[in-house]
Amino acid sequence: MQAQGTSMKVDYLIVGAGFAGAVMAxxxxxxxxxxxxxxxxxxxxxxxxxxxxxxxxxxxPYGPHIFHTNSDKVFDYLSKYxxxxxxxxxxxxxxxxxxxxxxxxxxxxxxxFDVEKAARLKEKLIQQYGMDKxxxxxxxxxxxxxxxxxLAEYIYKNIFLGYTTKQWGMSPEDLxxxxxxxxxxxxxxxxxxxxxxxxxxxxxxxxxxxxxILNHSNIExxxxxxxxxxxxxxxxxxxxxxxxxxxxxxxxxxxxxxRSLRFDFQTYKQRRHQSNGxxxxxxxxxxxxxxxxxxxxxxxxxxxxxAIEYPIAHLPGVNIPYxxxxxxxxxxxxxxxINLAMEKAPNVVFAGRLGDxxxxxxxxxxxxxxVLAKNIL
Numbered sequence: 001m002q003a004q005g006t007s008m009k010v011d012y013l014i015v016g017a018g019f020a021g022a023v024m025a026x027x028x029x030x031x032x033x034x035x036x037x038x039x040x041x042x043x044x045x046x047x048x049x050x051x052x053x054x055x056x057x058x059x060x061p062y063g064p065h066i067f068h069t070n071s072d073k074v075f076d077y078l079s080k081y082x083x084x085x086x087x088x089x090x091x092x093x094x095x096x097x098x099x100x101x102x103x104x105x106x107x108x109x110x111x112x113f114d115v116e117k118a119a120r121l122k123e124k125l126i127q128q129y130g131m132d133k134x135x136x137x138x139x140x141x142x143x144x145x146x147x148x149x150x151l152a153e154y155i156y157k158n159i160f161l162g163y164t165t166k167q168w169g170m171s172p173e174d175l176x177x178x179x180x181x182x183x184x185x186x187x188x189x190x191x192x193x194x195x196x197x198x199x200x201x202x203x204x205x206x207x208x209x210x211x212x213i214l215n216h217s218n219i220e221x222x223x224x225x226x227x228x229x230x231x232x233x234x235x236x237x238x239x240x241x242x243x244x245x246x247x248x249x250x251x252x253x254x255x256x257x258x259r260s261l262r263f264d265f266q267t268y269k270q271r272r273h274q275s276n277g278x279x280x281x282x283x284x285x286x287x288x289x290x291x292x293x294x295x296x297x298x299x300x301x302x303x304x305x306x307a308i309e310y311p312i313a314h315l316p317g318v319n320i321p322y323x324x325x326x327x328x329x330x331x332x333x334x335x336x337x338i339n340l341a342m343e344k345a346p347n348v349v350f351a352g353r354l355g356d357x358x359x360x361x362x363x364x365x366x367x368x369x370x371v372l373a374k375n376i377l
Contacts, residue, residue, distance in 0.1 A: 008220070009235040010036040015227045016242030018046020019365040020352035022213045023077075024240055027373035029218035036234065037214065042224040044214060046242075047322070048206040048362060055267045057293060057305040058205060062320070063261055064278065064291040064307065065206060068196040069363030075198040078366065081212040084200035085298055089193040091289075093280035095158050101191040102280050103134075103184045104155050121151055125187045132190070137183040155185060163282040167311050168259060168325060176326040193278075201296055238376075239345075242352035244321060245337045249344070251316075253336050256357055258321035260314040267305045274306070286310060324357045331357070349376065 012028050014021045017039040025035045043049050047062040066089045069075055093102040100108040106125075110118045124145060129135045137160060140152035160183050164172050172180050192199075202209045214221055222230075227243070241248055246256040264287075277295030281287060287310045294304045314321050324330065334357040341350060351372055353360045360368065 008034075008036070010034045010220075011237045012036070012240060013038065013234055013236035013238075014240045014242070015039070016046065016352060016354075017041075017044040017210065017214070017221060017223070018242060018352060019048060019210070019362055020355075020360075020369045021046075021240070021242045022210045023366050023369035024351065024373045024376075025219050026213045026216060027370065028377070029216040031377055033218060035219045036236065037219060037221045038225055038227050038230065039221075039223050040226045043207070044221065044223065045207045045210045047320070048210070050205040050207050053265065053267070053305055055303045055305065057267065057301070057303060058297045058299055059265065059293045059305050059307070060206075060296075061263070063263060063309060063322075064293070064296060065362060066194075066199075066296060067201060067362055068194040068199045069361075070197045071363055071367055072197075073370070074363045074366045077370065078202075078209065082209040083203040085203050086199070087201045087296065087298065088199050089278065089296075090191055090276050091193045091278040091280060092276045093159060093282055094284060095282065099275070099279070102159065102193070103186050104159060105186040105191060106189050107191055121147060124148060125185075129187055132188045134184040134186050136181050137185065138177070138180045140185060152185075155183075159183075159282050161282075163280065163288055166286070166288050168323075169311065169313060174327070176328060176331075179326055201298070205297070239348045240376075241348055241350050242355050244354040245334070245341065245350050245357065247316065248348075248350075249337065249340060253340060254333060255316060256333055256337070257325045257327075257330055258314040259323040259325060260312050260319040261322050262310040262312050262319075264308040264310070265305055266308065267303055269303055271300055271302070271304060273304050321354060323359055324353070326359075 011033040012035045014025050014035060014037045017037050021037055025037050029035050048065045049062060050058055050060050053059045091102040092099040096112060098111055100111050106122055109121055113121065124147065137152050137156050140148055141156065143149050143152065161172065164179065168175060244256065272294065274290065274292050278289055278291045280289045287308050289309050290306050292304060292306045294300060341348060350356065351369065352365060
């Protein structure tokens with residue numbers, strides 16, 4: 001539900017109607033707490049918001065969102081608010097003019113190299129690391145076998161280096177070592193992008209899912225309003241803030257850096273435009289990937305829409321902060337903001353990707369919100 005204005009007294013004011021804010025609102029409301037949710041955007045759902053475009057195709061305006069989790073608790077909780085469509089995400093990338101599965105796996109190996117070399121490399125990979133195992137590029141680069149280190153160097157240069165540089169606007173050496181450490185080589189023919197236990201898409205979209213979570217008599221929602229402009233008008237017991245923590249403090253300690261994104265949506269008069277839901281461009285082009293929405297939502301019609309994704313610099317107040325930049329000095333700055341919050345805003349709980357300055361997947365944001373709500377209560 002949406003209110004036009006309020007002077008009500010509430011137990012909790014929650015800023016942000018994305019996964020973190022909505023889940024905490026529902027948990028608190030279930031215990032009889034009066035909750036007000038404010039979001040400065042004209043819609044609920046945060047970056048997971050989806051809607052029909054001008055051609056009637058369901059799109060994700062803030063980029064593709066694919067639900068996957070190993071948590072039964074998270075899956076069972078969200079299942080109360082949506083039916084699901086099974087969906088296993090498969091990504092291919094353009095490497096040396098060919099489409100190969102991403103992350104790099106044994107099929108990728110056999111596409112890129114001749115039969116004898118591919119067989120030899122496959123045997124070494126299985127012997128040294130094991131079948132159905134994942135090894136990071138960083139670990140493979142340390143391999144004393146010249147063919148293994150050569151393979152790792154090839155993967156690093158042709159799949160990781162260019163994509164990472166475009167994504168973050170800096171070289172991998174300037175990022176936390178954890179970024180390189182996460183690049184997997186999957187010694188398997190399993191070409192799914194995720195191996196999680198639960199892999200689905202909400203049948204009616206994320207907006208409908210969040211709408212149902214927020215549909216409680218103890219929850220009121222105000223959209224299109226800036227919290228700072230309304231703060232003095234609302235009498236609340238406790239504030240839960242899922243926005244950027246540095247913005248909350250008017251950047252008193254400096255800006256926490258983020259990367260942003262720009263999307264070019266294009267619609268084609270055809271049932272499908274590309275073979276997979278996502279095609280990565282690690283080296284060529286200025287964009288990083290093209291996502292075809294119909295693959296994700298499993299809609300098939302006479303038209304299809306794709307999102308061409310361009311990573312760009314984040315400019316506070318101009319565009320949306322998407323990704324916290326994984327650098328040690330940024331993490332230390334966030335810790336200073338947490339300390340500042342303990343000193344100046346002890347009645348405020350910071351949560352979500354922007355509040356915690358962590359790259360949360362949707363299941364992680366949900367899990368963190370469930371735990372936080374339980375701790376608050």
